[in-house]
Amino acid sequence: MPLAPRKPLTDFFLRGAWVGILWGWATLGINALTGAFVTEHPLASNLVMFGAGGLLTGMFVAGLMGLLGERRVYGSLWLTALALSAGTWLALRLAGVALTFSDPRRYHPDGPQSAQGLALALGLGVMLAAATRFFPPCKRY
């Protein structure tokens, strides 16, 4: 029985890491443009924190893409990346709704920020799909 190929999944995680960091920084820039939330921390601190958040999210979604392998939504890499990215955000957001129910005063929802979050999640999906499309696994090995 042959071993499963090792490098492609590693590739997905690595790709998710750098795409995630770029996405995190893009999130910071887009948020500044839309003004959905006026940031409270200095830019240097936010660059680190948004980069770290993007790293985690990017690696997680890319890892899911790698684990799915060739099983794709309607056979499309783009739809799969969008579905996984938006699905991950939606799952976290739904858990946030539970927090809102438990403590509405502290965890109050914000429409524009939520819309921006969903749009950014879709943006992460596009970025991951584009990176996978143009930097396919094992191409350089």
Next chain:
Amino acid sequence: MRDTPELIGMENTVDTKMEQIQTGAVSLRGIGIALLMAMLFGGMVVAEYGLDGVVPGAHDGMHDYRHANGMPCH
């Protein structure tokens, strides 16, 4: 040289051992991947909800990131 029954038996044993090693390697890799995914998901949850109880300073540190991504906050 023709393969004697002993040699054929030895080949089978080697094949079985290789299969066990390979199966074991896949399982260990699977556990590693599962652990990594669980850690990444845990990190995301800590970041998105600012769970200070898990990582002190997470709430304040990731505050702007949380709002920018539309997660409920104070």
